[in-house]
Amino acid sequence: MITLFEGFKKIPNVNSVSPEFWEMIEYADWNSFIKIYNDENRTKMYKDILDEERYKLYIKYSFDEIKNFYKEYVRLYHQFWIYFKSLWIEKQLMSEDSYSDLISSIIGRGKIFAKNIILNTEVFLQMARNEDYAENFGYLFTVSKSEYDKILEPMYKDISKLNL
Secondary structure, rough: OOOOOOOOOOOHHHHHHHHHHHHHHHOOOHHHHHHHHOOOEEEEEEEHHHHHHHHHHOOOOHHHEEEEHHHHHHHHHHHHHHHHHHHHHOOOOOOOOHHHHHHHHHHHHOHHHHHHHOOHHHHHHHHHOOOOOOHHHHOOOOHHHHHHHOOOOHHHHHHHHHOO
């Protein structure tokens, strides 16, 4: 039996998240993170690079804002996961963990990039083949309040030196 919706893929809606979410994405500049992450000559460990990125975000955004961004990120992430899932399975491109990192990096590259990759799945395939993504943009938001405060500790130490 053939149904009307057979083979139908719901297109991810990049407007299903707030404009503030996309502003935060631009500020985070995940493209630069990917370049550093994929640089064979990098001297820093992944955790250090991620913590630097978190610090950059956390001095600008409150813990509550970060948690709200995470909710929006998850909503968009699931849309992209479902949209590209059949292509990922058909081409047997990578492990599920790597697929997750790729989907996450698509979002981390910004609204315009995300819109364009929906229209041109060849870019998705190229990213997968070239391993042109990093592990995992969503990790910026998965932090407890105590971890958030700990990452901001260097800022608090700098302020305490001012003798205010």
